[in-house]
Amino acid sequence: xxxxxxxxxxxxxxxxxxxxxxxxxxxxxxxxxxxxxxxxxxxxxxxxxxxxxxxxxxxxxxxxxxxxxxxxxxxxxxxxxxxxxxxxxxxxxxxxxxxxxxxxxxxxxxxxxxxxxxxxxxxxxxxxxxxxxxxxxxxxxxxxxxxxxxxxxxxxxxxxxxxxxxxxxxxxxxxx
Numbered sequence: 001x002x003x004x005x006x007x008x009x010x011x012x013x014x015x016x017x018x019x020x021x022x023x024x025x026x027x028x029x030x031x032x033x034x035x036x037x038x039x040x041x042x043x044x045x046x047x048x049x050x051x052x053x054x055x056x057x058x059x060x061x062x063x064x065x066x067x068x069x070x071x072x073x074x075x076x077x078x079x080x081x082x083x084x085x086x087x088x089x090x091x092x093x094x095x096x097x098x099x100x101x102x103x104x105x106x107x108x109x110x111x112x113x114x115x116x117x118x119x120x121x122x123x124x125x126x127x128x129x130x131x132x133x134x135x136x137x138x139x140x141x142x143x144x145x146x147x148x149x150x151x152x153x154x155x156x157x158x159x160x161x162x163x164x165x166x167x168x169x170x171x172x173x174x175x176x
Contacts (some may be wrong), residue, residue, distance in 0.1 A: 005013060005116045008130045008131060009129055009130065009131065010050055010129070010130070010135070010136035010170075011050070011131065012050050012052045012129045013050060013172055013173075014047060014048070014049050014050075014155075014169055014173040015047065015048040015049075015050065015135065015136050015170035015171060015172055015173060016045075016046070016047055016048075016170055016172075017043060017045070017046030017047065017048065017168055017169070017170045017174045018044040018135075018168075018169045018170060019042065019044065019045070020155065021168075022043040022046075022166070022167065022168040023040065023105075023165075023166070023167045023168075024041040024042070024043060024063055024165075024166050024171055025038065025039070025040055025164065025165040025166075026039045026040065026041060026068070026162050026163070026164055027039075027156060027162070027163045027164075027165070028146075028161070028162045028163070029159030029161075030157060030158055030159060031157065032156050032157075037070055037075070037080035039068050039069060039070035039076070039079070040067075040068070040069050040070075041064065041065075041067050041068055041069075041093070042061045042062050042063060042064050042067035043061065043062075043168070044062045044063055044064050044092070045060065045061070045062050046059065046061030046062065046168070046170075047059070047060050047061075047143045047169050048136065048138075048172065050136070050151060052088060053098040054102075055099050055100060055101060056098075056099070056102070057098065057099070057109075058096075058097065058098035058099075059095065059096070059097050059098070059111070059124075060094070060095070060096050061094065061095045062092050062093070062094045062095075063092070063093045063094075064087075064091065064092070064093075065080060065085045065087035065090055065091055065092060065093050065115070066080045066085075066087035066088075066091060066118050067132055068076060068080050068085065068087075068167060074108055076113060079109060081152065083153050084146075084151055084153060084154065084158065085151065086116060089117070090115065090116050090117050091111075092114075093113065093114070094113070094114045094115075094117040094168075095111055095112070095113050095114075095122065095124065095128075096111050096112055096114075097109040097110055097111020097112070097122075097124060098110075098111065098170075103125070105127070106125055106126050106127045107125070107126040107129065108123050108124070108125055108126070108159045108163065109123065109124045109125075109126060110122075110123050111123075111124065111147075113144060115124075115144075115149045115151075116149040116150055116151050117132060117149075117150070118148070118149045118150055120144070120145075120148045122142055122144060123142065124140045124141070124166075125140060125142065126138060126139070126140050127139050127140070127141065131175070132169070133170060134171070134172065135170055135171040135172065136169070136170045136171075137167075137168070137169050137170075138166070138167075138168040138169075138170070139165075139166070139167055139168075140164075140165075140166040140168070141157070141163065141164060141165050141166070142163075142164045142166075142167060143161055143162070143163050143164075144161065144162045144164065145160055145161055146158075146161070146162055
C-alpha cells in the first residue's frame with residue numbers, strides 16, 4: 001500500500017546526516033531503578049533516502065560507541081570499557097532500516113541495530129519529520145534491550161532497557 005508523506009515533509013531525495021547538528025541521547029535506569037542516567041553518543045555518519053512513497057524510504061547511520069558521555073568520567077569509562085560496550089572491540093553502533101509505515105500520529109521505521117558485534121531487529125519511531133532550510137529535520141525514539149546484544153554485566157546497577165532520543169538534521173547529498 002502506498003502511503004502519502006505528511007505535509008511539510010522533506011522532498012524525496014538522498015540526504016546526509018550532519019554529525020555536528022545531530023544529537024543522540026541515551027537514557028537508562030540505574031541503581032536498581034532509583035535513578036535515570038542521561039548520556040549522549042556522537043553520530044559518525046548517516047544517510048537518509050526519502051522516497052515519494054515513505055514505504056520505500058531508508059536510513060543508514062553509524063555512531064561511535066566510544067563517544068558515550070554522561071558528565072561523569074568514571075561512569076563514561078566504565079560504559080565504553082569491556083564491562084559494557086567494549087568500544088575497543090566494537091567501535092561502531094549502526095542502524096539500518098527501510099520501509100517507513102504510518103503508526104498513529106507518527107511513523108515507524110523497522111530495521112536492525114548492530115552493537116557489541118550483534119545485530120538485533122529494532123523499530124525507530126519518527127514523531128517529527130519536516131523540511132528545514134532546504135534540508136530535513138527528524139525526531140526519533142527507540143527502546144533497546146541491552147541484553148539482546150550480549151551486554152549483560154552490572155545487572156541492577158545498569159537497567160536492561162536503553163531509551164534513545166535522536167534529533168537529527170540532514171542536508172541534500174550533493175550529486176557527483
